Amino acid sequence: MNGPKTSVEVGGMGHNIKRKEDARFIRGQGKYTDDVVLPGMLHMDIVRSPYAYAKIKSINTDNAMAIPGVHAVITGEVLEGYNLHWMPTLMSDTQMVLPTDTVMYQSQEVAAVIADDRYIAADGVEAVEVEYEPMQAVVDPFKAMEADAPVLRTDKEGKTDNHIWHWETGDAEKTEEAFQAADVVVKEKVYLPRIHVASIETCGCVASFDPVEGKLTVWMTTQAPHAIRTVVALVAGHVGLSEEKIRIISPDIGGGFGGKVPVYPGYVIAIASSVVIGKPVKWVEDRSENLQADSFARDYHMDVELAASNSGKMEALRIKTVADHGYTDAAANPSKYPAGMFSICTGSYDIKNAFTEMDAYYTNKPPGGIAYRCSFRVTEAVHAIERIVDVLALKLGRDPADLRMQNFIQPEDFPYQSALGWEYDSGNYPRALKLAMEKIGYEELRREQKEKRERGELMGIGISSFTEIVGAGPSKDFDILGIKMFDSCELRIHPTGKAIARFGTKSQGQGHETTYAQILAEELGIPSSQIQIEEGDTDTAPYGLGTYASRSTPTAGAAAAKAAHKIREKARKIAAHLLEASEEDLEWEVGKFFVKGSPEQAKTIQEIAFAAYTNHPQGLEPGLEATHYYDPPNMTFPFGSYICVVDIDRKTGEIKIRRFVAIDDCGNIINPMIVEGQIHGGLTQGLAPAMYEELIYDEQGNILNGSFMDYLLPTSVETPNWETEQTITPSPHHPLGAKGVAESPTVGAPPAIANAVVDALSHLGVENIDIPITPFKVWQVFQEKGAAA
Amino acid sequence: MSKHTVTIEINGSSITREVDSRLLLVHFLREELVMTGTHIGCDTSHCGACTVLIDGRSVKSCTLFTMQANGKSLTTIEGMETEGKLHPLQEGFHQEHGLQCGFCTPGMIMRAAELLDKNPNPTEEEIRWGISGNLCRCTGYVNIIKAVQYAAEKIQKEAT
Numbered sequence A: 001m002n003g004p005k006t007s008v009e010v011g012g013m014g015h016n017i018k019r020k021e022d023a024r025f026i027r028g029q030g031k032y033t034d035d036v037v038l039p040g041m042l043h044m045d046i047v048r049s050p051y052a053y054a055k056i057k058s059i060n061t062d063n064a065m066a067i068p069g070v071h072a073v074i075t076g077e078v079l080e081g082y083n084l085h086w087m088p089t090l091m092s093d094t095q096m097v098l099p100t101d102t103v104m105y106q107s108q109e110v111a112a113v114i115a116d117d118r119y120i121a122a123d124g125v126e127a128v129e130v131e132y133e134p135m136q137a138v139v140d141p142f143k144a145m146e147a148d149a150p151v152l153r154t155d156k157e158g159k160t161d162n163h164i165w166h167w168e169t170g171d172a173e174k175t176e177e178a179f180q181a182a183d184v185v186v187k188e189k190v191y192l193p194r195i196h197v198a199s200i201e202t203c204g205c206v207a208s209f210d211p212v213e214g215k216l217t218v219w220m221t222t223q224a225p226h227a228i229r230t231v232v233a234l235v236a237g238h239v240g241l242s243e244e245k246i247r248i249i250s251p252d253i254g255g256g257f258g259g260k261v262p263v264y265p266g267y268v269i270a271i272a273s274s275v276v277i278g279k280p281v282k283w284v285e286d287r288s289e290n291l292q293a294d295s296f297a298r299d300y301h302m303d304v305e306l307a308a309s310n311s312g313k314m315e316a317l318r319i320k321t322v323a324d325h326g327y328t329d330a331a332a333n334p335s336k337y338p339a340g341m342f343s344i345c346t347g348s349y350d351i352k353n354a355f356t357e358m359d360a361y362y363t364n365k366p367p368g369g370i371a372y373r374c375s376f377r378v379t380e381a382v383h384a385i386e387r388i389v390d391v392l393a394l395k396l397g398r399d400p401a402d403l404r405m406q407n408f409i410q411p412e413d414f415p416y417q418s419a420l421g422w423e424y425d426s427g428n429y430p431r432a433l434k435l436a437m438e439k440i441g442y443e444e445l446r447r448e449q450k451e452k453r454e455r456g457e458l459m460g461i462g463i464s465s466f467t468e469i470v471g472a473g474p475s476k477d478f479d480i481l482g483i484k485m486f487d488s489c490e491l492r493i494h495p496t497g498k499a500i501a502r503f504g505t506k507s508q509g510q511g512h513e514t515t516y517a518q519i520l521a522e523e524l525g526i527p528s529s530q531i532q533i534e535e536g537d538t539d540t541a542p543y544g545l546g547t548y549a550s551r552s553t554p555t556a557g558a559a560a561a562k563a564a565h566k567i568r569e570k571a572r573k574i575a576a577h578l579l580e581a582s583e584e585d586l587e588w589e590v591g592k593f594f595v596k597g598s599p600e601q602a603k604t605i606q607e608i609a610f611a612a613y614t615n616h617p618q619g620l621e622p623g624l625e626a627t628h629y630y631d632p633p634n635m636t637f638p639f640g641s642y643i644c645v646v647d648i649d650r651k652t653g654e655i656k657i658r659r660f661v662a663i664d665d666c667g668n669i670i671n672p673m674i675v676e677g678q679i680h681g682g683l684t685q686g687l688a689p690a691m692y693e694e695l696i697y698d699e700q701g702n703i704l705n706g707s708f709m710d711y712l713l714p715t716s717v718e719t720p721n722w723e724t725e726q727t728i729t730p731s732p733h734h735p736l737g738a739k740g741v742a743e744s745p746t747v748g749a750p751p752a753i754a755n756a757v758v759d760a761l762s763h764l765g766v767e768n769i770d771i772p773i774t775p776f777k778v779w780q781v782f783q784e785k786g787a788a789a
Numbered sequence B: 001m002s003k004h005t006v007t008i009e010i011n012g013s014s015i016t017r018e019v020d021s022r023l024l025l026v027h028f029l030r031e032e033l034v035m036t037g038t039h040i041g042c043d044t045s046h047c048g049a050c051t052v053l054i055d056g057r058s059v060k061s062c063t064l065f066t067m068q069a070n071g072k073s074l075t076t077i078e079g080m081e082t083e084g085k086l087h088p089l090q091e092g093f094h095q096e097h098g099l100q101c102g103f104c105t106p107g108m109i110m111r112a113a114e115l116l117d118k119n120p121n122p123t124e125e126e127i128r129w130g131i132s133g134n135l136c137r138c139t140g141y142v143n144i145i146k147a148v149q150y151a152a153e154k155i156q157k158e159a160t
Ligand code: FES
Pocket: B039, B040, B041, B042, B043, B044, B045, B046, B047, B048, B049, B050, B051, B060, B061, B062, B063
């Protein structure tokens, strides 16, 4: 795309429009869930388990109930009375809302206190007496799979082990043959630890049941309000909650990153409490609860093998993974894909043979795992392939950039059929890597590294050339709990030519109010400043599956374009009527129809809109509205090449990121400023797990870093100045040629950083260091390799 | 629970209320006064989403009892726009795309306000250290730093 097609006033695609949503946020006027206050509203706080695995012998609520201002203490037994003590997870597993006899992970919800204000509710929590009988927790999935391991999910009839599922894809036999025949095979154990999205706004809701109307309204920190409505209707139908009487409102959301997709017990308890008590109930978890109990991400133990010829041609890839899902499989993957999009693991390379298999296990840790800003397990897959490619380069004595170039899927190979079954839509991988190398001065850096090495200084250069897979997804394969993963746009053009559009997605900071308006402006010529965008209210917005997995632009963005096309079809009829011309003789140019050959005979979209309500052709329906539900024909495949340069302190092991160049390709760009912002944020959420973040548990299942005291988010001091640039390879099947962007950097950055650190240490015999790569880990390497300064 | 009478000047108006001794300042603002621009992002004084100015100093309002603000002058994000004119920091965050979800933004702006007050012409390094007590999960800080630089320039220009 060469520059914007529309004027600045129209503000279509490609313009750096400043965000509309900023106006309220910079004034402190955003309306987040915790800002919702209703008359008579009560507050809920939660009693949580100090043990990872224990029998509950008794719960005594008397002292709590005696506190003035405490209205109720909700226990598993209370919920059992309504048959609401269990709920399904999005992966069709089951999860306790509140336990009746056993707790399965530390910080699990045990009871809830409903009180006049949050202080009294907290007093109530202190006063609830729970007697536990602790049991030996199973924390490690490798222990969970042992034959004599205690069976954790005794609630599941006939369950005799801790195995959840086995999943595999690819051709095992052909892959094995290729491994047998290969000149070189490299193997590596790669672990991606448990991490947490830790959006700065935690989770919560305000549930308000109106007993007269029988209507439930819930303001909720959710990325997928429509799906939640349907889930509530399905699990609480038996207590009289019917879908037309359920309204889920997802107000402003303070960051989601996947953590606000699942249904947490707190939401359900608050809803149940409001129904039972007949008053609005607010529940907002605190940060420690958020880190300790809400869905984690990752926790994949991967055995990665790559086979190649002596000349460096990659022949086969095999990955065997053990996935730790904690107490229940509460991931948020499309149903058919228990391991998400892990099968993107052949990455940017033309590898003809691949096989991957995975086994998931229950342990006594919180359930999950969600995506932490990636399209369902893509980060794990990309880390595996991008690390093993570097291991191969090391083994062959090849430059890692050169080896990548040799094995890239070439631009002319698209659409490309991957060995694990995906059809990559478009890409130009060599161009992106070349640009990254030029921008960072790759050759010069390699020279510098050589010199430094001779002087005993540690410097490393790491590359990651990743391919993402986003935009879930085509209905033939993609659903969540049976609901197909389309998304929607409902568009109304007002008589004065202004518009409102509503969507099934929900922004959590992505700026949809601005970017969706730009898409519509592009397609209709109505200035984006005159297009109102709304999302998140299930009573008004069309059905959609929400915002995660970088799906908004690929699905709802496409729906916007398609809805606009429908408007244009009707507008053509009206214009023909107004111009007394035949429809075929009219041509569209941004914002107007004109008669072919006589451009002065034209009607603007505004004139047409007015006529749609005041002077429509007889026989045509009045009004100018359209709805489109977009079912994508394929996924989109954004990609990029990142290069990171690190300097490592020989004494302390401290790693300093000197430079980080990120070349991204997300197809056509709606708003360059927003795309760049998304990339900055994504890179920082790639840096975070690469160097700082990990949820650590001891053998009893106690979390050792369950608050911001020691779960480290990068601050402004640790975060480098990201150097970004984009190439543009449009998606051939998306109506706008766009692909989605926000997650690519989170996926691509960790291996670039890990590769840089390993590259700095490779001459000491280091092949892999698992993330997060802390100074301590590097220091340990120094000790081990006798390389301490 | 013992009650105390506090009088606090908030964004220029004097407010007197009876409060519980344990009521945190952030809850006083958000729940008693329904000024919800000041946010809560943690329970350990690490995120800075709750930052306000007390007598010109940036303070994490989740870390203070309301009583401790008695007799003091408070500025919150709601007080930054004066006579329909945005504060240069508010303008800077908008112009430089220094916010995404907006949850950290009020705290960031309040922290940066003190920073610029003390150091009208900070280097990038000084801004980075200056806002390091405020976490942002969305932006990667790059544009927040630009937003603060934008405001610094604008304030200096306005002063000359
Ligand atoms: S709420 Fe996090 S520092 Fe105050």
